[in-house]
Amino acid sequence: MQALLVVDAQNEFSAQGLRPVPNHDSALREILGHVAHARVGRRPIAFIQHHNKPEESRAFVPGTWGAELSAGVGPELGNGPERLFQKDVFGAFTTTALEAWLRELGVTEVLITGFYAHMCVSTSVREALVRGFDVVIDPRATGARDLEDPQLGAQSADEVRRSALLQLVNMGATLFESGVTSEAGAERLATAG
Secondary structure, three states: OEEEEEEOOEHHHOOOOOOOOOOHHHHHHHHHHHHHHHHHOOOOEEEEEEOOOOOOOOOOOOOOOOOOEOOOOOOOOOOOOEEEEEEOOOOOOOOOOHHHHHHHOOOOEEEEEEEOHHHHHHHHHHHHHHOOOEEEEEEEEEEOOOEEEOOOEEEOHHHHHHHHHHHHHHHOOEEOOOOOOOHHHHHHHHHHO
16 A cells, blocks of 8 residues: 655745745645645555754744645545654654554555755655555655755756656656556555555
8 A cells, every 4th residue: 555755845945935935835835736636545654743953943933934744735534544753863763653653554655746856856766665664655745855965066956856756766766657658557546546
């Protein structure tokens, strides 16, 4: 069974937040589409919310607007199993009961979406892979930010996102297919929901 993991879809990544992502609005639309599809199929949805420790940053401080989940994101009653997990580290599986919850539900595959592709999404994908879950990522439902270093140079947000996803695919994650282009893809989409 496949579960949807929505990693850190929070206000802080919007244009008004302290950690804006250039493709935030389009990525959030894709995330909300996955949430709606999972709910129709009554598949499990794990919403992951990041909180920084007060000494770390002004961003993602519990109780602030930036730390709140984005509009339309969060557990709702009356659907399949849905749960909110809060973390204060990069990975969704570390210091949370996420793995136990997924195992209890019989989940073997996770579709991971969210922000930042190069940090919390990447770490969560790696954690899922080493725990034996099959992992699917929708590139359109992720986002990153520009990065620059005096020695390493610079990458645009899109380059950062694509580079992070390329590394994750090389580790064993697969990319979400928005259309059915093969028999295997058709079978995966049919069993996903």
